[in-house]
Amino acid sequence: MDVMTAIRGRKSIRRYRSKEISAEVLEEVLEAARLAPSAGNRQAWELIIVTGRDTKEKLVPLCKNQRFVGECSAFLAAVEVPGQRWTVTDLTIMMDHVTLAAYEKGLGTCWIGAFDQDAIGQLLGVPQDRSVEVCLTLGYPDEEPAARSRRSPRELFHWEHYGQRK
Numbered sequence: 001m002d003v004m005t006a007i008r009g010r011k012s013i014r015r016y017r018s019k020e021i022s023a024e025v026l027e028e029v030l031e032a033a034r035l036a037p038s039a040g041n042r043q044a045w046e047l048i049i050v051t052g053r054d055t056k057e058k059l060v061p062l063c064k065n066q067r068f069v070g071e072c073s074a075f076l077a078a079v080e081v082p083g084q085r086w087t088v089t090d091l092t093i094m095m096d097h098v099t100l101a102a103y104e105k106g107l108g109t110c111w112i113g114a115f116d117q118d119a120i121g122q123l124l125g126v127p128q129d130r131s132v133e134v135c136l137t138l139g140y141p142d143e144e145p146a147a148r149s150r151r152s153p154r155e156l157f158h159w160e161h162y163g164q165r166k
């Protein structure tokens with residue numbers, strides 16, 4: 001699959017089949033995370049992969065009761081390593097790699113930004129000096145949502161100078 005096909009085809013998935021992801025597929029998706037670029041190649045992030053049913057159930061109320069958090073096959077929590085200016089940027093790039101690699105493997109994802117940072121950190125045993133910055137659900141889709149709209153190129157892009165539109 002070429003990159004633009006994955007970029008065009010990926011949509012947030014909020015309904016999942018109860019199908020396990022094989023170790024081989026999961027490893028390949030995580031390899032896309034590992035290979036993501038980072039500022040100064042510092043790779044100052046860590047990723048917690050939750051597949052256990054009990055923990056996923058406990059995560060639901062900590063994610064504003066988003067039920068699909070408990071129904072996905074794997075829940076990924078990206079941990080910021082402190083003291084590095086670009087860590088949040090780096091871990092966001094890493095998670096986006098995951099969304100596209102997952103799509104190529106027939107998996108769906110949904111970013112999770114609505115969560116209780118302290119409570120998730122506590123549940124997952126994140127050390128005090130680190131924090132979960134963003135999360136992702138991962139699993140085989142049980143829906144085919146329509147594409148959400150995007151702003152037009154004219155709204156988004158300035159050519160050569162701010163305010164110069166095409």
Ligand SMILES: Cc1cc2nc3c(=O)[nH]c(=O)nc-3n(C[C@H](O)[C@H](O)[C@H](O)COP(=O)(O)O)c2cc1C
Nearest residue numbers: 010011012014066110111112113114115134147148
């Ligand atoms: C940083 C971030 C946080 C998000 N948090 C949530 C969330 O907590 N729950 C949810 O259902 N979707 C969440 N989303 C998904 C967005 O709503 C979705 O990406 C957007 O509406 C565009 O839809 P699409 O992903 O299908 O293209 C989040 C997306 C991003 C990038």
